[in-house]
Amino acid sequence: MERTDLRAATRAAVRPATPRQRAARAASNGGEPTLEFAGRVPYDAYVQASTLHRLQTPLSDDPGEMSFLMVSQIMELYFGLTCHELREAQRLLRADRIWDALAPLRRAALHLEGLNAAWHGLRWMTPADFNRFRNLLGEGSGFQSAMYRHLEFLLGLRDEALIRPFRRQTEVYAELRAALAAPSLWDDVVALLARHGHDLPAELLDRDVTGEHQPHPAVEAAWVRIYDEQAGPDNHLRLLGEALTEVAEQFGDWRWNHIKAVQRTMGAKVGSGGSAGLAWLQRSMARVVFPELWSARTAM
Template structure:
């Protein structure tokens, strides 16, 4: 410890000078530079005079950012499950756990948007034209990666060839669940052959043979620990996805009632049909048989 009269003691003016030097980011990358905040924070361009349009824009932009991260994790997890090694399976489980947490963030985003009342939305709706979340290419890629395949959902992206190519690639590729079943088969669990090689563009249909395969895993978790963990990660994802869709439909009904959506869908009626879609059916039905 130095005393005030020690020649080695730091003077107050020296400390102030050092702090000023540390706060000078003119010659190095700053926080804003790294995150490109100028571009991000200036990407909100309301078209109406309505105060609440800023909420609408920010909610959807941030949701798209979360979906970008979700796709980043989903694609890497699917690749790791399709080409597993001793190290990649735990990494895939971590990625899938992150996907579930991202969905929780998206659920909370609907909670914020639900503060918009019907008159507030009505004031800005004419300015939206035909733009709709129904047209989100990233959301469609997520649905396809999770197995909800539908060729009709390619059409909203036909006017953007680069986006259409991304969505079509997700439509043609094996889903997360397809790769999970193939992994089960490679690890010696009998899986029906028609579920291991099929037309990946078609929605998955439940199979008694696949349920039996999962029952083999769940009846002896310690012998099939990796597959048991995978099954629970899939359960977490579908659980979170159901909540996301449910909060979507209730928020839309709260804000616009049963009006048609701006993208031309039936609005609430269309969204309610989506609540009945089951992504990983045998993961749920096996619980009754245990």
């Protein structure tokens, strides 16, 4: 079903109500919640909770495996939600609505904080606990998360080779290709700085966005100037810089937490995704999100 048809069907199932109808229902219920429904309860029509709770197929009888599986699913949802917010921030920045873009960026940072809190659910796991079901995961690895790649691409971390695993999943692959062909949030920010009078070279503004942005001294100099200017609510670019810093820091925390979880549960063993494990992850983590926002701080 198309998204618009789905929305119409869900709206009909939830049955929108006016404040007056709500008040009338509460008055006739005498303070108690409504207990009778003709069909599916509206909460389920909206949240699809009964579907969500059927999406777990553990591969073993080990009681600990469910937290590994569900924490992974929870993180997937957070990856998707964060992508949603970053795309909204891009849309607003392209329209020069810097102040408005701060709200989705703040939401993105808070969702990433929630994502990071989800790691607590795995901190009980020793290598022996993990080994009880690890072999059953075969070659399955979070490395194959398409939504994580979307998130990386939006943040400007772009390695085309990492979408190869999806070549035989046509729809997923097409979406990743489209994401690579579109500017990252950082590309949009750089373009915005140029529109706001910062002197940035054409090679940056017309670059091939499928590759990773290379840190540039002109972008760094722009941020130094922005942060040098009067601090306050009128300096929207500086507020934007801080909002982006928060997003980058929270994302960095996820990567760090992941590395600690790997160390805790499998040490330096090779990964199920075929990599060297810890050493590969450490190299991957060395790629910096919004690099000039960090390097500029040395010159401030």
